[in-house]
Amino acid sequence: MKTSFAIPEKSTLFNSVIDGYGRRLALVFGNECKDGQCPFYQNQCNHCDIGNGEGIQFNHELNRERLVFFKDYYADVLPDIVHLVIYNSGSTLNKLEMSPDTLFCISQYAASLEKCKIVSWDSRENYIKHKNLDIIVNNLRQDQQIKIILGIESQDEKIRMVNLKKLMSKDSIEKAFTVIGAYEDRIGIEFNVIFQPPEIIGQEAISEAIKTVEYGLNMSQKYKVPIDFNFHSYYPSRKSKAMFPNHPRAKIRDALKALILMKQAILQFDSPSKIFIGWQDEEHDCEKNKREAEMKKYLDVFNSFNSEQKLEILHY
Numbered sequence: 001m002k003t004s005f006a007i008p009e010k011s012t013l014f015n016s017v018i019d020g021y022g023r024r025l026a027l028v029f030g031n032e033c034k035d036g037q038c039p040f041y042q043n044q045c046n047h048c049d050i051g052n053g054e055g056i057q058f059n060h061e062l063n064r065e066r067l068v069f070f071k072d073y074y075a076d077v078l079p080d081i082v083h084l085v086i087y088n089s090g091s092t093l094n095k096l097e098m099s100p101d102t103l104f105c106i107s108q109y110a111a112s113l114e115k116c117k118i119v120s121w122d123s124r125e126n127y128i129k130h131k132n133l134d135i136i137v138n139n140l141r142q143d144q145q146i147k148i149i150l151g152i153e154s155q156d157e158k159i160r161m162v163n164l165k166k167l168m169s170k171d172s173i174e175k176a177f178t179v180i181g182a183y184e185d186r187i188g189i190e191f192n193v194i195f196q197p198p199e200i201i202g203q204e205a206i207s208e209a210i211k212t213v214e215y216g217l218n219m220s221q222k223y224k225v226p227i228d229f230n231f232h233s234y235y236p237s238r239k240s241k242a243m244f245p246n247h248p249r250a251k252i253r254d255a256l257k258a259l260i261l262m263k264q265a266i267l268q269f270d271s272p273s274k275i276f277i278g279w280q281d282e283e284h285d286c287e288k289n290k291r292e293a294e295m296k297k298y299l300d301v302f303n304s305f306n307s308e309q310k311l312e313i314l315h316y
């Protein structure tokens with residue numbers, strides 16, 4: 001039984017996996033905003049259950065306790081972590097959702113992990129500002145790269161801003177690249193991409209995923225900001241099921257076709273960008289049986305691709 005909110009629900013305790021950089025671990029901290037929710041959860045993001053948080057407003061002390069819990073729970077893997085990913089059911093760069101004290105504390109801990117070379121932070125575009133980034137930059141080691149995870153989901157404004165109701169304009173995405181570009185290679189961006197977002201399926205969804213990768217690669221070249229991609233196949237969550245009751249979960253066969261073309265686009269751009277197939281759902285997938293069957297069939301393919309990044313693995 002959970003004795004303190006500092007101890008996370010099992011569903012948010014990610015397993016460490018291997019990605020294109022090495023051993024990766026995602027840590028989910030509590031959201032320090034009102035009701036512990038992402039401020040966009042009530043009025044935006046038709047697809048997202050994660051922003052609902054953990055049912056309690058966190059604060060710095062509780063998040064510090066959570067860090068103590070993580071140090072103990074992941075004691076065996078933390079010394080080998082190369083890529084650390086920080087989530088908080090919202091924006092880690094928003095000081096109302098993650099206080100500067102918490103940001104400082106996590107950054108300092110990440111700096112103490114000898115093998116850790118990359119630290120990724122999830123955030124909405126409007127918090128990507130120098131004063132927020134500087135806390136991280138000034139507290140990580142010089143040899144550690146920072147990445148900001150930006151959930152653009154799709155390059156198409158209609159899909160993002162109308163279908164998903166995620167009010168993130170291309171202008172504001174470009175502004176984020178401008179700010180991050182000032183740090184030269186020290187900070188990169190990761191785009192979250194939803195494969196087969198509401199209202200598009202089949203070949204149209206495949207083409208859309210390619211366009212999103214090409215958009216990211218063009219932005220990366222224009223602003224000299226390294227870019228990676230986190231690929232998520234659409235599944236009905238509680239919120240998206242209510243909004244789009246007839247939109248089906250993504251076909252993994254189509255997802256693999258899209259991934260092949262995405263990888264080819266990266267090779268054509270001669271870019272070092274990596275793709276991470278994110279398959280852990282924090283138990284928000286409403287079709288658990290279908291998920292289980294997919295995992296049984298494809299998990300090895302996902303894991304091999306994540307670690308080796310080789311095109312041929314996707315020809316399954």
Ligand code: SF4
Binds near residue numbers: 049
């Ligand atoms: S997608 Fe991100 S910004 Fe939108 S509600 Fe979810 S956590 Fe918040």
